Amino acid sequence: MSEIERVTDEPCAPRVVFIGLASCFGCQINITNIEKHLLQVLGQIELGYWQLTSSEPMPDAFDVAVIEGAVTTEEAAETVRRARERAGCVIAIGACAATGGIPGMAAPDITGCAAAVYGDAVPEACGVLRAPAPVSALVDVDFTVSCCPVDPFEFVRVLDAALYGSNRLAPTSVLCGQCAQGEGGCLYKRGQMCLGLVTRSGCGAKCPTLGRACNGCAGLSPDANVGAARAFAASRGHDPARFDEALRMFNTVALVAAGEGE
Ligand code: SF4
Ligand code: SF4
Ligand code: SF4
Numbered sequence: 495m496s497e498i499e500r501v502t503d504e505p506c507a508p509r510v511v512f513i514g515l516a517s518c519f520g521c522q523i524n525i526t527n528i529e530k531h532l533l534q535v536l537g538q539i540e541l542g543y544w545q546l547t548s549s550e551p552m553p554d555a556f557d558v559a560v561i562e563g564a565v566t567t568e569e570a571a572e573t574v575r576r577a578r579e580r581a582g583c584v585i586a587i588g589a590c591a592a593t594g595g596i597p598g599m600a601a602p603d604i605t606g607c608a609a610a611v612y613g614d615a616v617p618e619a620c621g622v623l624r625a626p627a628p629v630s631a632l633v634d635v636d637f638t639v640s641c642c643p644v645d646p647f648e649f650v651r652v653l654d655a656a657l658y659g660s661n662r663l664a665p666t667s668v669l670c671g672q673c674a675q676g677e678g679g680c681l682y683k684r685g686q687m688c689l690g691l692v693t694r695s696g697c698g699a700k701c702p703t704l705g706r707a708c709n710g711c712a713g714l715s716p717d718a719n720v721g722a723a724r725a726f727a728a729s730r731g732h733d734p735a736r737f738d739e740a741l742r743m744f745n746t747v748a749l750v751a752a753g754e755g756e
Contacts, residue, residue, distance in 0.1 A: 509539070509540045509558070510541055512545055513563075513574075514546060515629075516597040517562050517588065517595075518590075520588070520643045521587050521590075522562055523546070523643075528646040531650055539558075558581055561577065561584065561586050561587065561591050561629050563597070564594045564626045566597055566600070566621075566627075567624060568621065571624065575632060575633060578633035583636045584633060585636065586628065586635045586637070586638045587638075588643060588644050589640065589712070592712075594628050594747030598627075598744070598746045599746045600746075601625050601746050601750045604625055628747060631747075636656065637655065640696060640713055641696075642744065645697065664696070668690065668692060669694070669708055672698055673699035673708075681702055681705075682730045685730075685731075688707040689708045689709055689740060690707075691726060692710070693710045693715060694713050694718075695715065709740060710743065710744045714748050
């Protein structure tokens with residue numbers, strides 16, 4: 495990816511906007527946690543709009559759109575399309591934006607889910623609901639920062655790549671390759687079920703390294719063989735239904751698209 499195409503010829507810092515869709519805003523909050531580094535980043539950009547911190551309307555012109563959250567309404571879909579039209583670069587942050595994440599668990603029947611919660615009195619504030627989708631299902635995404643929540647330093651690295659260019663490719667292999675580089679050994683040997691078998695690498699196997707099973711927050715790896723992983727987990731005594739249930743937490747949208755969702 496080369497440097498972003500500026501929307502103006504006037505010399506000024508790249509204008510960045512942060513947009514929040516269906517999410518818990520946890521990724522945006524996590525980014526604010528790296529205060530010192532964030533201030534350095536903020537010195538290089540013009541923060542045009544940050545939904546978490548401002549009630550001002552989004553400006554008409556900007557260079558980079560950072561989008562957190564899944565698309566679950568027609569209004570959100572329009573926001574994403576408008577951001578794509580205006581920004582030279584779109585960055586999807588967090589599992590919700592990258593895979594549909596936890597809001598994606600309502601796929602494909604979000605209307606049925608809303609009715610189960612609200613009965614026939616679904617609040618107008620819910621908007622015009624549509625099947626949950628990641629941002630990339632609606633528009634081209636230039637960069638993705640995966641996981642729930644994002645690693646703020648990974649976000650800074652990606653923003654840097656968006657501003658100044660990078661030829662680094664997103665990893666596609668499953669997490670086990672990164673995990674095997676550690677010394678802890680596989681959690682299956684300790685009787686735990688782990689979704690690293692099918693999860694996209696890149697986080698450095700954070701959870702298994704701490705002795706906790708991966709729950710798939712980075713999304714399915716393009717190299718994943720879900721059937722083989724399910725069979726492997728079963729061979730180690732884990733109920734396939736439990737494996738599928740665990741997988742749905744962050745990957746329902748992909749499973750539905752592959753005909754494996756409910
Ligand atoms: S990815 Fe996780 S932390 Fe980030 S907005 Fe979604 S639910 Fe919240
Ligand atoms: S602990 Fe998980 S990520 Fe690590 S090797 Fe085992 S299945 Fe793979
Ligand atoms: S180990 Fe799995 S659950 Fe933990 S951060 Fe990495 S991808 Fe997410």
